[in-house]
Amino acid sequence: MSSTTAGLLQVGLLLLALAVAHRPFGDHLARVYTGDRHLGVERAVYRIARVDPDSEQRWGTYALGVLGFSFVGAALLYVLQRAQSVLPWDFGRGAVPPGTAFNTAISFVTNTNWQSYVPETTVGHAVQVLGLTVQNFVSAAVGLAVAVALVRGFTRQRTDRLGNFWVDLTRGVVRVLLPVSFVFAIVLVAAGVVMSLESGVDVDGQTVATAPVASQEAIKELGTNGGGVLNANSAHPFENPNGWSNLVEVFLILLIPVSLTRAFGTMVGDRRQGRVLLGVMGALWGAVLALVWAAEAHGLRPFEGKELRFGIPSSALFANTTTATSTGAVNSAHDSFTGLGGGGLLLNMLFGEMTPGGVGTGLYGILVMAVIALFLAGLMVGRTPEYLGKKLGRREVTAAAVSILVMPTVLLLGAGITAVLPSTPAALGNPGEHGLSEILYAYASASNNNGSAFAGITVTGDWFQASLGVCMALGRFVPVIAVLCLAGSLAEQRKVPVTAGTVPTTGPLFATLLAGAIVLVAALTFVPALALGPIAEALL
Incomplete structure (x- = not known):
């Protein structure tokens, strides 16, 4: 049996097990x-x-x-x-x-x-x-x-x-x-x-x-x-x-x-709502898995130094899953991935880890992004957006915006300061574009409460210990406060009836809108940094 066939069988068994347990x-x-x-x-x-x-x-x-x-x-x-x-x-x-x-x-x-x-x-x-x-x-x-x-x-x-x-x-x-x-x-x-x-x-x-x-x-x-x-x-x-x-x-x-x-759909009384969220999560998880798998199987970098214990399919599956959630466990050294493969893992975290995200954090992260997506849709059609019968006004959108802006703020500030410190080159295992990818990955991992590492960067110095600790704390607790503020504001409202102007949130239109918002926010925020790191490395 080829490694590709074995890998596809693993993915199939995984999806079957999740479907049974869901x-x-x-x-x-x-x-x-x-x-x-x-x-x-x-x-x-x-x-x-x-x-x-x-x-x-x-x-x-x-x-x-x-x-x-x-x-x-x-x-x-x-x-x-x-x-x-x-x-x-x-x-x-x-x-x-x-x-x-x-x-x-x-x-x-x-x-x-x-x-x-x-x-x-x-x-x-x-x-x-x-x-x-x-x-x-x-x-x-x-x-x-x-x-x-x-x-x-x-x-x-x-x-x-x-x-x-x-x-x-x-x-x-x-x-x-x-x-x-x-x-x-x-x-x-x-x-x-x-x-x-x-x-x-x-x-x-x-x-x-x-x-x-x-x-x-x-x-x-x-x-x-x-x-x-x-x-x-x-x-x-x-x-x-x-x-x-x-x-x-x-x-x-x-x-x-x-x-x-599924629990979300059950609690709100409409399981279609949960299925839409799961569909968006699964589509983005699958797309990045395909990217990482293909990059590792057909990478342009020399194969020496690759982790071969589990093979490319199992390493790609584990790495994609651990970065798409807030897990951080690794079964292979992410530092050995190709520029494009490592960039895919980094992209999972830059999405905000909501594909499907961590325990609890993935659900509230994608719900916050749903608020942002419906707000953008409301701007385009010229009406106040609604989600699950609740109006999304200034207070709700402000809380949602604060929640999604914290991670890129602390990530880019931390990585930017670190990149220009005189002591940083000595901490990097690789120079140039890959070294910048190591820095971006470390601060993305901390700011998203992920915990995985490229493993090519030494972070035992006082600056890294303190700055990464601050990124972890801000990346966790500021969004939590914003999310709870959003929840409080929503609970105070009375539900409004569905009208002809209400954007349906149970079909492919909303799923596309939500997935597009996730990708768009990440792209607008991080493309310049990615272009200097993993994208530049992949093009060499």
């Missing part, structure tokens, strides 16, 4: 966030946290809950890393340096999981389990909560309440992330993924690091986190031993973002 899992997500009953374990959490689960919050209070919870989580994770030397299972690795601890704390709390350190020599199992793994669960649950709050903004009328952040957070962890991660951790162990509390094993006189990998791997992919227990991430045979484990991990990455479109 309906039941999407409906489960909808029930989780619309039901009134609280589980016993959830009530115990509410009592300990002194939370009234039956009360609801305004958008500002909901946002303060997100920010406060995330700030405390970052502070605790920072302290945990700095105190590693007194914790069990530290294996003599000592306290994590301050700059690295700061960057890592911001990274995992924002669901970015950018890693500027070597896990095998820097982080012990206690920090890994008590700090990083916990954040993998709760940071993903925060993204789910914000997405659900925005959906409630569309479904509710004449109210200033969006739900309860603490309830949404708890349900996301208890009813979605924990049970699915538990099941797939067992599946991954059965596939050969390592699960051990030992620091390593001796092989021919060399120590090979081990860790509790399988439990981390499951939530790392399911929560679109991406941080590896081992430095090579999902390219390491202990994290991703074979083709079956590779396919399972890609499935986990896409499961929640894809199923959330």
Whole structure:
């Protein structure tokens, strides 16, 4: 069987698995966030946290809950890393340096999981389990909560309440992330993924690091986190031993973002709305996959240095999926991709990671873009735009605009300043156009809360640790505030009836409009930078 045939078979199996899971899992997500009953374990959490689960919050209070919870989580994770030397299972690795601890704390709390350190020599199992793994669960649950709050903004009328952040957070962890991660951790162990509390094993006189990998791997992919227990991430045979484990991990990455479109359609009472969003996401995901696959299979650069463990089709599928979501896991070195192939991966992030995007972030990202697309359509026909019966006025469009402008602002500022610093050339693994691509990729990854890296750039210096940390924080929390403000404004409105002037949002016209807006915003913002980096490299 040729590699192309095998690759197409993998893609077919992946799409079949997602199609089977889409309906039941999407409906489960909808029930989780619309039901009134609280589980016993959830009530115990509410009592300990002194939370009234039956009360609801305004958008500002909901946002303060997100920010406060995330700030405390970052502070605790920072302290945990700095105190590693007194914790069990530290294996003599000592306290994590301050700059690295700061960057890592911001990274995992924002669901970015950018890693500027070597896990095998820097982080012990206690920090890994008590700090990083916990954040993998709760940071993903925060993204789910914000997405659900925005959906409630569309479904509710004449109210200033969006739900309860603490309830949404708890349900996301208890009813979605924990049970699915538990099941797939067992599946991954059965596939050969390592699960051990030992620091390593001796092989021919060399120590090979081990860790509790399988439990981390499951939530790392399911929560679109991406941080590896081992430095090579999902390219390491202990994290991703074979083709079956590779396919399972890609499935986990896409499961929640894809199923959330079904949950959205169910919650708004019109499943066609969710199918349109899924169609746009899938079309752009498939288009970039074809671009990356073709570029790697027929690239003009020499083939030496290519990652061959999984082959071009599986590497392209994994890389395209991880950059189209906010995952950041890698099963091959993106630095070894061709100029055009690497540019495709970068383009996924520049789309805003909504094809299909991360857990929660993909859904609220594409809904914000839908608001922008309908606003542009309203300008063309000369009427106030509407979406799902809600008028999109100045306040709503302003919140949407702020949400989509944050990422390019912090990305281009960070990359521009870095490109002219005298110390930057020493940090780059490659000169010229490829070096610029490495810088763009690093700041795109941080600003989009992705976490993957070209792996050809050294980011351990103080400037990179601080600037990338700031990009991660701004790229996560400013859009969250804007999205919750948008949700609050929508919830206060009364639904308006459909008229002859209402743009239909369930057919190919709206799908084309939405896809065009995603591509247009990315093109107008980033073409000059791309022309100097990956496009110039591809033309050499």
